[in-house]
Amino acid sequence: MTEKEVTDSLTKLSLEQKRADYLDWNEYFMATAFLAAKRSKDPNTQVGACIVNDERKIVGVGYNGFPIGCGDDDFPWGKNSNDPLDTKYLYVCHAEMNAILNKNSSDVKNCTMYVALFPCNECAKIIIQSRIREVIYMSDKHALKKSTIASKKMFDAAGVKYWQFVPRTACDTEEMS
Ligand SMILES: O=c1ccn([C@H]2C[C@H](O)[C@@H](COP(=O)(O)O)O2)c(=O)[nH]1
Ligand SMILES: [Zn+2]
Numbered sequence: 040m041t042e043k044e045v046t047d048s049l050t051k052l053s054l055e056q057k058r059a060d061y062l063d064w065n066e067y068f069m070a071t072a073f074l075a076a077k078r079s080k081d082p083n084t085q086v087g088a089c090i091v092n093d094e095r096k097i098v099g100v101g102y103n104g105f106p107i108g109c110g111d112d113d114f115p116w117g118k119n120s121n122d123p124l125d126t127k128y129l130y131v132c133h134a135e136m137n138a139i140l141n142k143n144s145s146d147v148k149n150c151t152m153y154v155a156l157f158p159c160n161e162c163a164k165i166i167i168q169s170r171i172r173e174v175i176y177m178s179d180k181h182a183l184k185k186s187t188i189a190s191k192k193m194f195d196a197a198g199v200k201y202w203q204f205v206p207r208t209a210c211d212t213e214e215m216s
Contacts, residue, residue: 064095065153065175065204066206066207068089068091068097068151068153068175069089069153069175069177069204069206071087071089071097071100071153072087072088072089072100072134072153072154072155072177073087073155073177074087075087075088075089075100075101075102075134075138076102076103076134076155077102078102078104079102079103079104079134080104080105080111080116081103081104081116081127081131082116083116083118084103084156085102085103085155086102086103086133086134086135086154086155086156087100087101087102087134087154087155088100088101088102088134088135088137088138088152088153088154088155089138089152089153089154090138090139090142090147090150090151090152090153090171091150091151091152091153092144092147092149092150093149093150098142098143098144098147098150099138099139099140099141099142099143099144099147100138100141101134101135101136101137101138101139101140101141102134102137103131103132103133103134103137104131104132104137105127105130105131105132106130106132109130114127114130115127115130133158133159133161133162134154134155134156135152135154135158135162135165135166136161136162136165138152138154139165139166139169139171146169146170147169147170147171148169148170148171149170149171149172150171150172150173151171151172151173151174151175152166152171152173152174152175153175153176153204154174154175154176154177155176155177155178156176156177156178156180156181157174157176157178157179157181157182157187157190157201158174158176158190159181159186159187159190160186160187160189160190160193161186162190163189163190163193163194163199164193166194166199167193167194167197167199171199172198172199172200173199173200173201174194174199174200174201175201175202175203175204176201176202176203176204177203177204177206179203
C-alpha cells in the first residue's frame with residue numbers, strides 16, 4: 040500500500056465514523072419546546088415554546104398552565120360547561136406568553152420562537168409587541184379558526200416571519216448515514 044492509499048483509507052474511515060444523525064439547530068430547539076410541553080398539566084392539550092436569540096442561545100421556555108398560585112384543586116381543566124368560569128379557558132396561561140415572561144435576557148427583540156402549535160391571536164399580539172421576529176411552529180391544526188387567521192394577518196402586517204417545521208423521517212436519517 041502506498042502512503043497515499045493509507046492516507047485515503049484513513050480519511051475514508053474518519054468520514055465513516057462521523058455522526059450524521061445528530062439534531063440540527065431547528066430540531067434541537069423544537070425538541071426543547073416539546074420537552075417543555077411535557078410539564079403541562081392540561082389533560083387535553085400540551086403546548087411548549089422555546090425562544091432563541093441570534094446567537095442560538097435559549098432565552099426563554101414555557102408551557103401552558105394556570106398562573107402561579109392557581110392550583111388545579113381550585114381551577115378546572117375542563118373544556119365544556121355552561122358556565123365559562125368552570126372551564127380552563129379563562130384561566131390558563133398559554134405557552135408562548137409564559138416563554139416570553141420566563142425570559143432570562145433583558146428582552147426577546149429579534150428572537151425566534153419555536154412552538155408546538157401555531158400561536159392564537161392573543162399570543163400573536165404578545166409575540167409582536169415583544170419584537171420576536173420569527174415563529175417556527177409544528178402544528179397548524181387550527182388553521183381554519185378565526186383566531187389563527189387573525190394571528191397570520193397580524194404577523195404579516197407586523198413583518199413577523201412564520202413557517203412550519205417538518206420533522207425528518209426515519210428514511211431521511213437513513214439516507215444521511
Ligand atoms: O397558542 C396557544 C393556544 C392554546 N394553548 C393552550 C391553552 C390550553 O391549555 C390548550 C388549548 O386547549 P384545548 O383543549 O386544545 O382547547 O392549549 C397554548 O398554550 N397556546
Ligand atoms: Zn395563545
